[in-house]
Amino acid sequence: MTGTSRRPTDSRWRRWYAALMATRLTQLGAGIVVGLVALATFGPVLSPYDPTAQALLHRLEAPSLAHPLGTDQLGRDVFTRLLYGARLSLGIALVVTTVRLVLGTIVGLVAGYVGGWVDEALMRLVDTLLAFPGIVLALVIAGILGPSLTNVMVALAVVGWASYARLVRSSVLSVREREFVTASRLLGRSRAHVLGRHLVPNVVAPVVVLATLDVGSVILGTAGLSFLGLGAQPPTPEWGTMLAAGRDYLRTAWWLVNAPGVLIMLTVFGFNLLGDGLRDALSPTQSAQIEQL
Incomplete structure (x- = not known):
C-alpha cells in the first residue's frame, strides 16, 4: 500500500525530469555543472600537487603529461590550482546565491502579502538597489570593507537580493487574491499558515530558476572583484586571482590566462x-501538461 501511494509522486517526478532533459542544450548544461561539481569535490584529492607549493625550477613550463595545463610563474601546477579554485568558486556562489534567495524571498513575501506602507517602503529600498549597476555597487562595498573573500561575499549578497524580492512580490500579488487564499483567510488561518501553505509553494519555481541563472553571475562577480584585487589574495587558488597573476605573461605563457578564463566561461555557460x-x-504551461500525463 505504501508503494502504491508513492507511485503517482514518483511518476510525476519522472515526467518532470523528462521535461527538464528534453533538449540537448539542457543536457549539455547539466553535464557541465555535474562535471564541475565532481571535479571540485574529488579533483583536489586525486591531484598529486599542492596548489600553493612553489617550485621555481619548473616555473612557466608549457602543458605536458606531468602538468596538463602547465605551471605558473612560481612553478605551481595550474591544473591543480584550477581544481581547488573550482571548489572555492562554486562554494562562494552557493553561499551568496542562498543568502540572496532567502533574504529576497522574505522581503518579497512580506511586501506582497502585507501591502500598504510596508510594501511601499520595502519596494523603494529595492528600487534604490536596482538603480545602481550591481558590479559597481559591489565594487564600492568591497572597497570600503577591504580586500577579502568574505567581504566580496557580503558585497555580492547585498547587491543581489533585490531581484528576488521584486520577483517574489509580483508572484505573491498574483496569488494572494485567489480563491484558495481567500478561503484560508475566512477559515481563520494565521498569516504564517497562509504564507507557508499557499504563497511560498507558488513562488518556488520562478525563484529556483532565478537562483540557477544567478550562480553564473556570482561566479563572474567574484572573479571580477578578485581580478581587481578586492577578493581572494595570493596564494589562494581563485580563478579571478589566477587571471590577474597571469595577465603579465599573455605572450610567453598563454595558458595562465586561457585556462581559468575558459573554465569561468564554461561554468557560466x-x-x-x-x-x-x-x-x-517549470513554466505554468509545461507544468499543466505534466500533471495531465
Whole structure:
C-alpha cells in the first residue's frame, strides 16, 4: 500500500525530469555543472600537487603529461590550482546565491502579502538597489570593507537580493487574491499558515530558476572583484586571482590566462543552459501538461 501511494509522486517526478532533459542544450548544461561539481569535490584529492607549493625550477613550463595545463610563474601546477579554485568558486556562489534567495524571498513575501506602507517602503529600498549597476555597487562595498573573500561575499549578497524580492512580490500579488487564499483567510488561518501553505509553494519555481541563472553571475562577480584585487589574495587558488597573476605573461605563457578564463566561461555557460531548461520545465504551461500525463 505504501508503494502504491508513492507511485503517482514518483511518476510525476519522472515526467518532470523528462521535461527538464528534453533538449540537448539542457543536457549539455547539466553535464557541465555535474562535471564541475565532481571535479571540485574529488579533483583536489586525486591531484598529486599542492596548489600553493612553489617550485621555481619548473616555473612557466608549457602543458605536458606531468602538468596538463602547465605551471605558473612560481612553478605551481595550474591544473591543480584550477581544481581547488573550482571548489572555492562554486562554494562562494552557493553561499551568496542562498543568502540572496532567502533574504529576497522574505522581503518579497512580506511586501506582497502585507501591502500598504510596508510594501511601499520595502519596494523603494529595492528600487534604490536596482538603480545602481550591481558590479559597481559591489565594487564600492568591497572597497570600503577591504580586500577579502568574505567581504566580496557580503558585497555580492547585498547587491543581489533585490531581484528576488521584486520577483517574489509580483508572484505573491498574483496569488494572494485567489480563491484558495481567500478561503484560508475566512477559515481563520494565521498569516504564517497562509504564507507557508499557499504563497511560498507558488513562488518556488520562478525563484529556483532565478537562483540557477544567478550562480553564473556570482561566479563572474567574484572573479571580477578578485581580478581587481578586492577578493581572494595570493596564494589562494581563485580563478579571478589566477587571471590577474597571469595577465603579465599573455605572450610567453598563454595558458595562465586561457585556462581559468575558459573554465569561468564554461561554468557560466553551463548554469545558464541549466537555468533555461528549468525555466521551460517549470513554466505554468509545461507544468499543466505534466500533471495531465
